[in-house]
Amino acid sequence: MPAMLRNLAQRLGMMAHSFDGGIHPQQHKVSASLHSEACPLASLYTLPMKMHIGSPCSPIVAVGERVLRGQKIAKSEGYLSVPVHAPTSGRILRIEKAAIPHPSGMGIPSIVIEADGDDNEEQILEPINDWHNTDPALLRERVRMCGLAGLGGAVFPTFIKLVQDSRFAIETVILNGIECEPWLTNDHRLMLEYADDILSGLAIMMHMVKTASAIIAIEENKADAALVMREALAARDDMAEVRVVVLPTRYPQGSEKQLIYSLTGREVSAGKLPIHIGVLCLNVGTTRAVYQAVVKAKALTERMVTISGDAIAQPGNLRVRIGTPMRYLFGLRGLENFTGVRILHGGPMMGELLRHPDVPVVKSTNGMLAMREASFMGAHTQEQACIRCGHCSEACPSSLVPNLLVDQCRSDQFEKAEAYNLFDCIECGACSYVCPSNIPLVHYFRYGKGQIAQQRREKVFAEASRERSEYRDQRKERDKQALAAKRKSVRKTHAPKVEVVKENGPTTATDVVNNDKLNKGNIE
Amino acid sequence: MMGLLYALLSLGAFALLAGVVLAVAQKVFHVEGDPMVDKVDALLPQTQCGQCGYPGCKPYATAVASEGAEVNHCVPGGERTMLAIADLMGVEPKALEQEATAPMVAFVREDECIGCTLCIKACPVDAIIGAPKQYHTVLAAHCTGCELCVEPCPVDCIDMLVKPELIEHWAWPLPKTRRSKLGHERRENHAGHA
Numbered sequence: 067m068p069a070m071l072r073n074l075a076q077r078l079g080m081m082a083h084s085f086d087g088g089i090h091p092q093q094h095k096v097s098a099s100l101h102s103e104a105c106p107l108a109s110l111y112t113l114p115m116k117m118h119i120g121s122p123c124s125p126i127v128a129v130g131e132r133v134l135r136g137q138k139i140a141k142s143e144g145y146l147s148v149p150v151h152a153p154t155s156g157r158i159l160r161i162e163k164a165a166i167p168h169p170s171g172m173g174i175p176s177i178v179i180e181a182d183g184d185d186n187e188e189q190i191l192e193p194i195n196d197w198h199n200t201d202p203a204l205l206r207e208r209v210r211m212c213g214l215a216g217l218g219g220a221v222f223p224t225f226i227k228l229v230q231d232s233r234f235a236i237e238t239v240i241l242n243g244i245e246c247e248p249w250l251t252n253d254h255r256l257m258l259e260y261a262d263d264i265l266s267g268l269a270i271m272m273h274m275v276k277t278a279s280a281i282i283a284i285e286e287n288k289a290d291a292a293l294v295m296r297e298a299l300a301a302r303d304d305m306a307e308v309r310v311v312v313l314p315t316r317y318p319q320g321s322e323k324q325l326i327y328s329l330t331g332r333e334v335s336a337g338k339l340p341i342h343i344g345v346l347c348l349n350v351g352t353t354r355a356v357y358q359a360v361v362k363a364k365a366l367t368e369r370m371v372t373i374s375g376d377a378i379a380q381p382g383n384l385r386v387r388i389g390t391p392m393r394y395l396f397g398l399r400g401l402e403n404f405t406g407v408r409i410l411h412g413g414p415m416m417g418e419l420l421r422h423p424d425v426p427v428v429k430s431t432n433g434m435l436a437m438r439e440a441s442f443m444g445a446h447t448q449e450q451a452c453i454r455c456g457h458c459s460e461a462c463p464s465s466l467v468p469n470l471l472v473d474q475c476r477s478d479q480f481e482k483a484e485a486y487n488l489f490d491c492i493e494c495g496a497c498s499y500v501c502p503s504n505i506p507l508v509h510y511f512r513y514g515k516g517q518i519a520q521q522r523r524e525k526v527f528a529e530a531s532r533e534r535s536e537y538r539d540q541r542k543e544r545d546k547q548a549l550a551a552k553r554k555s556v557r558k559t560h561a562p563k564v565e566v567v568k569e570n571g572p573t574t575a576t577d578v579v580n581n582d583k584l585n586k587g588n589i590e
Numbered sequence: 591m592m593g594l595l596y597a598l599l600s601l602g603a604f605a606l607l608a609g610v611v612l613a614v615a616q617k618v619f620h621v622e623g624d625p626m627v628d629k630v631d632a633l634l635p636q637t638q639c640g641q642c643g644y645p646g647c648k649p650y651a652t653a654v655a656s657e658g659a660e661v662n663h664c665v666p667g668g669e670r671t672m673l674a675i676a677d678l679m680g681v682e683p684k685a686l687e688q689e690a691t692a693p694m695v696a697f698v699r700e701d702e703c704i705g706c707t708l709c710i711k712a713c714p715v716d717a718i719i720g721a722p723k724q725y726h727t728v729l730a731a732h733c734t735g736c737e738l739c740v741e742p743c744p745v746d747c748i749d750m751l752v753k754p755e756l757i758e759h760w761a762w763p764l765p766k767t768r769r770s771k772l773g774h775e776r777r778e779n780h781a782g783h784a
Binding site: 166168169170172173174449476478506509510512513515516517519520523524527528529530531532534535537538 | 631634635636637638646647670714715716717732734755757759760761762763764765
């Protein structure tokens with residue numbers, strides 16, 4: 067249906083709201099019917115100091131120290147950050163740079179724990195069973211302390227979303243159980259197996275943000291999950307205003323802004339958060355983690371991970387400790403030889419292609435896919451010229467014009483690309499998927515965004531350098547004048563005597579420090 | 591005859607009025623300095639390295655804006671800066687004489703430093719701290735990698751190191767496809783010919 071007609075029908079209430087565009091990739095949800103299993107303990111765990119969006123943590127343990135499961139091993143630095151906890155009991159083997167699941171293949175400081183196999187748990191936190199009568203601010207602190215970050219993949223610190231500020235009133239809580247990425251089934255299994263935990267987590271969050279209305283959004287292809295959630299809902303008496311909404315299967319239905327539009331008909335403006343329109347949107351996995359943090363007093367040390375892909379003989383859903391080596395996990399599933407196999411961290415649409423499996427499972431790891439080289443999109447295709455078919459514009463869920471943007475990014479016309487709202491791109495990859503000319507559009511957009519970010523950083527640095535250099539020039543000028551004045555006075559008193567004075571006064575430590583203070587605000 | 595007089599008088603009065611308005615406007619809207627200098631300066635990387643042959647970024651900006659200096663002298667700025675300046679000045683882009691190197695940062699080998707303060711005086715952005723007969727050290731966050739401190743050091747204890755790459759600053763490269771490579775070549779040729 068033409069977009070204009072659909073828009074009109076939606077406005078008149080004749081049709082449910084739905085985001086623009088989207089695609090229907092093959093589902094491949096082969097692991098959907100497989101019950102989750104606990105992953106056996108590994109011998110080594112690697113905990114990167116940054117598994118969330120925000121500033122990195124700093125270690126609070128020393129090499130050789132013994133730690134227990136759930137013990138805090140790194141503290142958050144700055145507001146936008148959450149601490150890191152030990153996934154099992156053991157000894158701190160080393161603290162060093164280690165590779166993380168990132169397309170660059172680079173590493174960040176990490177803590178490596180040698181497991182002792184006993185898996186002893188630390189019990190410091192008290193369970194809060196009476197959360198109905200607990201101050202939301204206390205619950206929020208508990209969520210922060212337990213290291214919760216969005217488990218859907220974006221790993222935004224959860225406590226920040228559970229805002230306690232009268233300026234932001236939350237009307238609706240949305241539970242995201244969409245899981246629109248092909249292959250991934252971890253949220254699906256969570257809803258089937260832990261429906262009660264999820265609902266308890268939802269109830270806690272509704273108490274925290276003081277709202278009675280919530281929507282649990284599930285995609286059509288998970289009808290069994292919708293059924294289970296509805297039954298679990300009916301069994302509870304405190305959730306009368308909570309609805310389960312089944313949305314049509316369409317990628318990227320699970321993207322936050324698109325989902326909110328589909329459910330409420332309201333758009334989150336560019337650069338804004340759902341909170342600005344009174345919506346709190348959380349993944350089902352995060353919701354369960356909230357329940358575990360509050361009622362079970364457990365820090366985030368485990369998550370559900372789908373392990374699948376056409377190079378995996380036995381796909382499955384595993385409850386994996388954070389920090390477990392991926393090579394070990396693939397080994398458990400019978401994959402040991404990685405030649406001719408590509409590894410994805412996350413789903414095939416938005417996941418990151420990894421250079422090697424020697425990285426740990428982190429908080430954002432919703433799935434690990436091993437794909438045969440041959441079945442990889444782009445492996446046997448060649449980029450062709452754009453034929454202006456407009457498929458990408460139709461597929462874009464953010465209503466952008468990818469075929470224009472790609473030219474601007476390719477030719478480094480970044481101001482233009484920004485003017486055409488490059489930063490509204492959610493990098494879902496729908497444009498690349500539909501392109502008949504095999505143009506890797508989303509890759510160009512990532513390139514463009516990266517270049518713009520780099521230029522901005524350079525600009526800030528240049529500005530700071532200019533200020534420092536100007537300050538130095540001023541100081542030199544001041545010293546020169548002071549010297550001249552001194553000479554003058556010296557000449558007056560001892561007229562014939564010739565005074566030898568150094569050209570410039572040495573830079574004093576205070577000057578440097580002053581300059582440093584002057585520029586502190588501008589660096590980063 | 592009267593018609594001619596009216597015409598002369600009215601035109602004369604208008605010219606007088608316009609003259610007064612222009613005179614006032616010149617005083618009221620007077621701009622200190624050359625705005626072009628600041629615009630060019632804003633495009634430069636502010637390393638203050640002097641590789642352009644001028645004693646700093648501002649002097650080079652002045653030379654470009656008002657003395658007609660070439661736009662291709664800024665080495666650390668690379669092609670992007672050259673193109674931006676050429677675009678601003680409305681002149682043809684010119685090929686760079688020297689390739690830009692990877693961003694560097696100075697490092698003082700502290701056990702060899704004799705504390706002479708010569709490098710401190712040479713640093714254009716006050717990024718070295720220290721006192722006479724004390725070790726000096728470079729504030730890496732402020733160092734522009736200009737290398738001006740290397741020459742004055744009497745004991746050669748300053749190394750220029752490649753700035754470590756941070757994962758937060760990592761950016762996606764252009765996709766490696768045949769077409770984009772062609773595009774690159776086309777752009778390079780374009781810049782070369784011009």
